Amino acid sequence: MKRTSLSLSIMLSFVLPSIAYAEHSHDVEELEKVTVSGQAIQPLPQESAGLDLEALKSKRAQSSDTASLLKGIPGVSLYGAGGVSSLPVIRGLADDRLRIKVDGMDLISACANHMNPPLSYISPTNLSELKVYSGITPVSAGGDSIGGIIIAKSKQPEFAKDADSVLSKGEIGAFYRSNGDARGANLSATLATDNFSLNYTGSTSKANNYDAANNFKAAGPAASDRGWLDGDEVGSTAYETRNHALNLGFKLDNHLLQVKLTHQDIPYQGFPNQRMDMLENRSNSINFIYNGLFDWGSLETSLYREKTHHKMDFGDDKQFLYQSGMAPPAYGMPMETEGDNRGFSVKAEINANERDLYRIGADIQRYRLDDYWEASGGMMMSPNTFININNGQRDRYGVFAEWEADWTSKWTTLAGIRHETVKMDADDVQGYNSTNYDPTAFNNADKSQTDNNIDLTLIGRFTPSDNASYEFGYAQKTRSPNLYERYAWSTNGMAMRMVNLAGDGNGYVGNLDLDPEVAHTISFTADWHDAEKQDWNITFTPYISYVDDFIDAKRCSGQTGMMAVCTASNLSTSDDFVYLQYDNVSAKLYGADLSLAKHLYHDDKIGHISGQAVFSYVRGKNRDTGDNLYNIMPLNATFTLQHAKGAWHNSAEWQVVAAKDRVNDERNEQETSGYGLLNLRTSYQWKQARVDFGIDNVLDKGYSEPLSGAYTGQGRTMSPDGVAWGVTVPGMGRSFYTALSYSF
Structure with missing residues (x-):
């Protein structure tokens, strides 16, 4: 049964004429489909409008960071982090x-600094589908979040055409980027019959520290026991990563079973905005x-287990040896994390009739985390292992029901409800020693917490003509x-500085009394386009969210003594790093996204030209x-001019970002200047x-x-005054890149 998708794709690149040209060219190989979409209500079809496969292929050549593929989508930006671990932001969240x-797994970052976010576990070269729900999101797409939803899928199994044939194919590729001397390679191979498929995908990438466009600091040793850094070299930005994936597919009529196995090994990854x-x-x-x-419809299930072993310490640009007076030296600060993530989900779509589609399902997730820091010597970090x-423990149990109805050719609605029970607990902890770390209050507290959470979605779409549609919802x-927000326990300054999910250099402690965040969001989208959706498009989306019990942070106080950091002076300082405790507040976020696209010119000799x-x-x-609120992206715009002729695809991109002068005073957040960047591909x-x-x-x-x-990214980062306050992480200077791939 053909259904109308209740979706409004925000045009990332409106180059449908050039895509159509490529489809009719016998000299151009059909590219792998990758979906990047904006506002959506249900999972979009792969033939989504606004699909720009050429631009996404080019982006893979630009970066080894999967999250970076999301650049250019309205409302989406990135938190800075390691070279393959940036964190996506959707409309301020x-x-x-x-x-x-x-691949259906709800991955969780197993790190006190969130150095291993979910998208860092899949290589850009293994990505076959990437969807973004940036606005009002359906309850069937997931819960336990107040922002958008990102769905990433690896390469799907391919099968031979009939029982008498065998499919064998593969691809090999390599890249080089001049800034940071980044290089890497990837390999994919498939062997399949008509009902069995075996695919292997592997990739590796490596880079040195990158250089900024100019000197942002003085040249000199990165630290007292480390090597030299030039004034424009951004410390702690080198990385090396290896990813392997094996996908087995079994097909019988309308049934497909996949078994996906993945292994990731990152020997090192520097973080310029973390102390570790x-x-x-x-x-x-x-x-x-x-x-x-x-x-009657379709059924989708996923059963998974993911285990992570994560280590942190000081890399090549951060001081390793610490010693004070005649005290024994401390050799680094080893920190280890073990994460065990198990989950099961099931979702059924039931086609009741020509009008009504129902979705029902359930999710279960069992998560365990151990975060411990072995003693490394000195008076502060011995003799015990710091726990x-x-x-x-963080376990989730969710159920949902959703109803989508095509009332007429002009009206479609969607309503959904989800209930989730989130149970959390943790065992007793200990410090390096009882003199500087006292866990008594935490260990005596009741750490068991149970939250009963409700999600609701109500959306309608009105399509008055072939040239317009309007979507609105709550x-x-x-x-x-x-x-970490709930159970990070120590108010020792050094321990607090090691717990930081924000990249702001400050120190944090958890809060057992935190309540769940509850966001109330209203959004409206107008989509105007030509009747054939081939020539022009304008999409405008204003939105507003009120968040009760938003988990922010407040400066801690009340301590006294020589080693105390939560003091009265911590409340008033405005030109230094500070110490904070997670806390519930009331918050508001509002804004708008606007995208415009136009096919500008077509000529058999010149080719297709389009602008976005x-x-x-x-x-x-x-x-x-x-x-x-902290880390809110200022007004920004991206202008793109694209040209396609036969096998050639070219683009010029101008990215413009306004100055960030509205900053979070509680964290002493730094302002940044406006800028414009020109990129050619x-x-x-x-x-x-x-x-x-x-x-x-x-x-x-x-x-x-x-x-x-x-x-x-450099210096005596474990010490409170070992890093200069007031310096932001500079962006990368000019970089040339090239990538080659060959299919066989």
Whole structure:
């Protein structure tokens, strides 16, 4: 039964004429489908409008960071982090406030600094589908979040055409980027019959520290026991990563079973806005996925387990040896995390009749976390192992029901409800010693918490003509605190500085009394276009969210003594790093996204030319104090001019970002200046080969991205005064890149 998708795709790149041209060209190989969409109500069809496969292929050549593929989508920005671990932000909400699914798995960052976010576990070269729900999101897409939803899927199994044939194919590729001397390679191979498929995908990438466009600090040793850094070299930005994935597919009629196994090994990844670096991240997962089509509808299930072993310490640009007076030295600060994530989900779509479609389902997730720091010597870090979180438990049990109805050819509605029970607990902890770390109050407290959360979604779409559609809706969404927000316990300054989910250089402690966040969001989208959706498009989306019990942070106080950091002076300082405790406040976020696209010119000799423009604005306020929310992206726009002729695809992109002068005073957040960046890209595709070439930041503009965080990439980072306050992480200077791929 053909259904009308209740969706309004925000045009990332409106190059449908050039795509159509490529489909009729016998010299161009059909590209793998990757879906990137904006506002959506149910999972979009793969033939979604606004699909720009060429641009996404080019983006893979630009970056080894999967989250970076989301750049350019209205309302989406990125928190700065490691080279392959940036965190997506949707309309001012980031990290655990978003629901991010990778092949159906609800992945959780197992790190006190969130160095291993969900999208870091899938390589860009293994990505086959990427969807973004940026506005009112359906309850069937996931819960335990108050922002948008990102769904990433790896390569899907391919099968031979009939029982008498065997499919064998593969692809090999490599890339090089000049800034940071980044290089890497990828390999994919498939062997399949008509009902069995075996696919292997592997990739590796490596980079040195990158250079800014100009000197942002003095040249000299990175730290007293480390090597030299030039004035323009951004410390702690080197990385190396390896990803392997094996996908087995079994097909019988309308039923498909997949078994996906993945292994990730990151030997090191520097973090310029954290006081620690990742020195190892190993993850293994197994995921059983079933999809079935029946006369009554469809059934989808996922059963998975993912285990992570994560290590942090000081990398090559951060001081390793600490000693005070005649005390024994401390050799680094090893921090280890073990995460065990198990889950099961089931979703059924029931086609009741020509009008009504029902979705029902359930989710179960069992998560365990141990975060411990082995003694490394000195008076502060011995003789015990510091236990930050001991047997942290976070279990979710969710059920949902959703009803979508096509009332007429002009009216469609969707209504949904989800209930989730979130149970959290943790065992007793200990410090390095009882002199400087006293866990008595935490250990004596009742750490067991149970939250009963309700999500609601109500959406309608009105399509008065072939040239316009209007979508409007309301959502109530709820998120419970994560384990670090609730259970990080120590108010020792050094321990607090090691717990930081924000990249701001400050220190944090948890709060056992946190309540779940509850967001009430109203959104409206107008979509105007030509009748054939081939020539022009304008999409405008204003929105507003009121969040009760928003988990922000307040400065801690009340301590006295020489080693105390939660003192009266901590409340008043405005030019230094501070110490904070997570706390519930009332918050408001509002803004608008605007995208415009136009097919400009077509000529058989010149080819197709199209233009796109995307504008995004968001404002975040603490309603209790009047302060600005932290890390809110200022007004920004991206203008793109694209050209396609035969196998050639070219683009020029101008990214413009306003100054960030509305900052969070509680965290002493730094302002950033406005800037504009010019990027050029070109690619050529043969039947079996493809080459990409581009220049990022063509004019070598010096800048700091507004969400880059505080620069803590070098120096005596464990000490309160060992890092200069007031320096933001600079962006990358000019970089040339090229990538080659060959299919066989």
